[in-house]
Amino acid sequence: MLRITLSAEPSAGAWGEKALLSYQEDGAVIHYSGDYPLRRVQQAARRLQSQGAEQINLEGSGWSYERQWAFYCGFAATMKPVELKWASVDEDELELLNARRRCSEWVRQVVNATPEDMYPEKLANDAIEFLSSIAGDKISHEILIGDQLLDKGWIGTHSVGRASSRPPVMLTLDFNPTGDPDAPVSACLVGKGITFDSGGYSLKSSAGMVSMKCDMGGAATVTAALGYAIEQGLRQRVTLILCCAENMVAGNAYKLGDVLTYKNGLTVEVVNTDAEGRLVLADGLIAAGETKAPLIIDAATLTGAAMMAVGTDYNALFGLDRALLQHAQQLSELVNEPAWPLPLEKWHQANCPSHYADTANSRTQKGGGMGGASNAAAFLSRFVDTESSRWIHFDLAACFRDSADSRWAAGATGLGVANIAALLL
The missing domain is CATH 3.40.50 (Rossmann fold)
Known part of the structure; x- marks a missing residue:
């Protein structure tokens, strides 16, 4: 050696x-x-x-x-x-290094896999297998596949994924180390699991599509974060929700102009089928609210606008709770995973208006127009009961490299895993 x-x-x-x-x-x-x-x-x-x-x-x-x-x-x-x-x-540091390495290598394995090999149901099953290998019988789960999503009211994930030959999936995984089935859920993690994103009828260019196997980076990150927190001794109950789909083009694909009615009654006009991540996360955030968890964390490779704002060395943070944002940023510095808050106010919710629904999922301008990352975060905030839960959104600008640079190999970086694990702890 x-x-x-x-x-x-x-x-x-x-x-x-x-x-x-x-x-x-x-x-x-x-x-x-x-x-x-x-x-x-x-x-x-x-x-x-x-x-x-x-x-x-x-x-x-x-x-x-x-x-x-x-x-x-x-x-x-x-x-x-x-x-x-x-x-x-010392032994504690060695244990921590090995645990962090295992979680980081799992992220690389699933994010860097080809889209042919990593599809919605495979992603969900790999997450179950990974967390079960760490926490054993403290893990339980439920998987909804295809039209089962409609039966439960998860219209966003079903709509985005229905055009693929491989059906959309929602995984709800429960880590409960207490042994008490009535123990309260202390936190809920929600991850965007778009295993391939063609853009739908708002079709991406070849250059924009070639790396879109990384669009499940949010799901991979929150899964690994939960695993890393468990490895460090997490003793509170946490729920993980992964919203998984392939955004494809077919005769039964969802279309521009469609109006989706969500489980909470909110209606959304689709003005960009390439703004699909927020549509699946909306389901996950509603489901997170149903757990009554006081802390909700979501993570997604959501917007190019966040990358334009902070580059690829930082993840972007959004939330309406300033103290939580400050805490998350402080933890990012502690674990050397840089993150930076970007603007989000309630009034950003009005920046994607619709004549036909309560809101549109974006704006028709390229990239969602000015302030696109803030407007996307504001869309998500509509689906969170911020009066009952503290909520923070990670727009994972730093979790993937299209090509190698002076510090990173091409592909997944794992940035965000330790930051989110620290929030859980």
Whole structure:
């Protein structure tokens, strides 16, 4: 295994004093001094991976938990597991690193899978299998498939997914470590699970569609977050709701101009079939409200507008509870998963008007027009009882890379998992 050590001193000699790496006979040294040392460690790991290193042994002093995790993030590959031996750390840190790695690798596995292999029912079953492997008989679940969704009133998920040959699915999973079937639900997680998004009749371009296997990143993130929180000792009851569908084009697809009547009585005019994520999340948020959970967290790869606002290094946060937003941002800094609040007020709900329904699902301008991310979050807020529950929405701008860069391999990053797990804890 390649031996990797750390140095707080600049590189000397032929490598140049600004070099990230200097090389020795049996390995390499990462020179992390300077601005943003964790980014430097991650960049060095990515460089080693791109140079063909496959087996790494972290050795020597200076390998804090945060630096080891930054190295893992850079060294992780798109499609295959990597061999990485942690530096000597205390037993609790080692346990935490391994748990976080297992959850991150599960996210990569399901998000990076081809859309042919990862479809709604497979995503739901993989989530059940993953969480059951962690929590055993503390997990129970219900799956609704195809027209069963209509029987229960879940019109959004059914409408988005009905054109696919592989039916839409809603998974409701209960983690109850108390053993009391009447124990209150302390939090509810809701994830957007669009396993492939063609855009529907608002058809995406090839360039816009090619990476749309990542559109179930929200479902993967909240599932892994629950797993990571359980691994860290979560003792409260939590419900997980995944709204899973393929947004396809066919003769029975939902259409622009359709009006959907949701279980809470709200009517929605479809003016963009590519604004489908909010339509399925609306079902999940209504279902979350039925649990009476005091905390509701949803996560989705929801808008390109969020990426335009914060880039791909941050996730965007939205909510009407300023204290909860501030808390989530503080936790994001603690776990080194940057997140930033964007504007959301009740009046944003009026920014997608309709002549035919209570609201439209977007606006007809490209990307939903100005303030598209805030307007999408406001649409979601209509389906949350914010008087009874604290609610926060993660627009996961940072959870996927279309191509490799200086710090990340192409594909899923796992950013958001630890942040949401910390909120649960």
